[in-house]
Every structure is written in structure tokens, then in C-alpha cells.
Amino acid sequence: MRIKFLLLFSVLLLMAPFAAFAEPxxxxxxxxxxxxxxxxxxxxxxxxxxxRLLKHFSEEFLTITGDGRPFSMDELRIITxxxxxxxxxxxxxxxxHAERMNKVTKFRLVIDAISSTHQPLWTEMEGPIMTVFSEMKTAAFEGNNDxxxxxLNSFLSLYNVIYPSLKIDINPETIQKIDARVSFIDQYRPQVLTEASGQEELETLESDLQNIFDEMTEDEADPSLWWVIISTGSVIILTLSYVGWRKYKGDREKTKNVQKERKN
Structure with missing residues (x-):
């Protein structure tokens, strides 16, 4: 009997976060x-x-905006x-599948950024983003081209997922500065690898990104959000795996072409 009671209690605990979402x-x-x-x-x-759910979202969204929900013009554009x-x-x-996950996750994080009264979900991607960035910076300083x-490709994929949410939660001047640095590093990759000024951009961008996460991070997140945060973690893994797979496939094709040229 005691075992049955413990099992029932465990199930109720697991269902508690979902109950918070069941009755919005x-x-x-x-x-x-x-x-x-x-x-x-x-x-x-x-x-x-x-x-079907996304179409249902569109219907509900139109109803809310028609009733005078005070979305700003920027929010309306980002959501749309x-x-x-x-x-x-x-x-x-x-x-x-990984790319589909990225697109829908981006949408999911945008809606959370608008509706959340606690720590927004996009801040939970701090670890993967800053880890990949640190590895990118180390590779640049060591001259490891590949x-x-x-x-950098992995970082850009992750940054693209949270970028619309950043525009909702962070002031426009800060976002413009960060976006300009990201664009510079992506566009001028050879300079970042070989020139001190390019590597200084990496240092500055890393500091800016860390400041954003630090400013948005609260001591505690709403417990009802943790099950969603755990789900988001799988998206991060898929994103990195997808980028790595594309690079691996490209390298294999390049190797095959070189081998064919040698045979000819």
C-alpha cells in the first residue's frame, strides 16, 4: 500500500507543472x-x-489583437x-527535422519572451552559446581554420534561434551593436583569424553576450517552466548535430572530389 501511495504521489508531482499550463x-x-x-x-x-496548432495559434492571435491586446508594432512584426x-x-x-525544430523553437521562444513574467526561456541557452563561442575564440587565437x-557556424545557428527573442527583451541600441559585431565576424572570417583587430571583436562580442545573459538571469525561474526548458535542451543538441553533420558531409564530398581528380 505504501508503494502505491508513493507512486501516486510521484505521478502527481510530475503532473503539477503541466497543470499550470492546462488552465491558462x-x-x-x-x-x-x-x-x-x-x-x-x-x-x-x-x-x-x-x-494545425500553428493555424489555431493564428486564429487566437487575431482574436486577441482584435480585442485590443497592446502588442507593440515591433512585437507584432516579430511574432508574425x-x-x-x-x-x-x-x-x-x-x-x-533539425532545421524544422530550429524554426519552431525560434517561434516558441518569441512567444515565451512576450508572455513570460519570469526568466525567459532563451536565457537557458546561455551555456551552449557561450561554450561554442569560447571554443570558436580559442580556435581563432590558435589559427585553427577548420x-x-x-x-562559428554552430554559434550562428544558435544565435539565430534566440535573435528574435533578444529583440523583444533587450533594448534596440544593444541589439544593434551585437548584431553588427556578429555580422562583421561572419563576413570577415579571414581577418578574424589573422588580425588582432578581428580577434578584439571576438573579445568584445563575448563580453556583450555575457552581459546580456547576466542582466536577464534571475535567481529563480518559474518552476512550471522547467519541463519546457528541458525540452528546449534537446533542440540545442539537434542544432549542433545538424551543423556538424553538414560540415562532415561537405568535407567528405570535398575529399571524394580530390580523389577523383588524382585518379584522372
Whole structure:
């Protein structure tokens, strides 16, 4: 009997976070719930279900905005763009699963950034982003060309996922400075590898990114969000795996071409 009681108690504990989402107290929380359900469906590769949820989101969103929900013009634009990308991703059978996850995760993080009254979900990607950035910087300082490009591609993929959410939570001047540095490092990769000024840009960008995460991080996140945060972690792994796989595939094709040329 005691074992049965403990099992029942454990199940109730596990269900507690979901109960917080089961009865949203506002229309915006309902939108947040729908966006999360869509992400879970994509994670399970149930793309048709995800598509239906995204269409349902659109209907609810129109109702809320029609009732005078005070979204700013920037928020409306960011939500619309992220939603359109998510819809396109779940409907595109030619798009890989990891890329679909990235698009819908981006949308999910945008809605959370708008609705969250606690630590936004995008801050939970601090660890992977700063780790990849540190490895990229080390590769640049050591002149490791291949490792630098690989880590930079991984960083850009992760940065792209959280970028719309940053524009919601961070002031425009800060975002413009960071985005300009990211664009410079991506566009002028050879200079970053060989010139001191380029490597100084890496140092400055690393500091700017860390400041953003530090400013947004609170002591405690809403406990009901932890199950969503855990789900988001799998997206990070998929993102890095996807980038690594593309690089590996490209290197293999390059090797095959070289071997063919030698034979000829």
C-alpha cells in the first residue's frame, strides 16, 4: 500500500507543472501554451498536428489583437515573421527535422519572451552559446581554420534561434551593436583569424553576450517552466548535430572530389 501511495504521489508531482499550463489565466498564456504544444509535436515529428496548432495559434492571435491586446508594432512584426517561418517549416517535407525544430523553437521562444513574467526561456541557452563561442575564440587565437569555421557556424545557428527573442527583451541600441559585431565576424572570417583587430571583436562580442545573459538571469525561474526548458535542451543538441553533420558531409564530398581528380 505504501508503494502505491508513493507512486501516486510521484505521478502527481510530475503532473503539477503541466497543470499550470492546462488552465491558462490569460489569452497570452493560451498563445504560449499553443506554441509549446506545436514545438512538442515537431519534436515527435508529428508535423500535421503541429501545422494545425500553428493555424489555431493564428486564429487566437487575431482574436486577441482584435480585442485590443497592446502588442507593440515591433512585437507584432516579430511574432508574425517567426510564426510564418514555423508554418513554412512544418509544411516543408524537404526540410530536415533539425532545421524544422530550429524554426519552431525560434517561434516558441518569441512567444515565451512576450508572455513570460519570469526568466525567459532563451536565457537557458546561455551555456551552449557561450561554450561554442569560447571554443570558436580559442580556435581563432590558435589559427585553427577548420575548427574556427565549424564553431562559428554552430554559434550562428544558435544565435539565430534566440535573435528574435533578444529583440523583444533587450533594448534596440544593444541589439544593434551585437548584431553588427556578429555580422562583421561572419563576413570577415579571414581577418578574424589573422588580425588582432578581428580577434578584439571576438573579445568584445563575448563580453556583450555575457552581459546580456547576466542582466536577464534571475535567481529563480518559474518552476512550471522547467519541463519546457528541458525540452528546449534537446533542440540545442539537434542544432549542433545538424551543423556538424553538414560540415562532415561537405568535407567528405570535398575529399571524394580530390580523389577523383588524382585518379584522372
Amino acid at each position: 489565466t490569460s489569452p497570452v498564456e493560451e498563445l504560449d501554451n499553443i506554441s509549446d504544444q506545436a514545438l512538442q509535436m515537431v519534436k515527435l515529428q508529428r508535423y500535421e498536428d503541429a501545422d 515573421v517567426a510564426h510564418d517561418e514555423a508554418v513554412e517549416a512544418v509544411a516543408n517535407a524537404d526540410m530536415g 575548427q574556427f569555421h565549424s564553431n
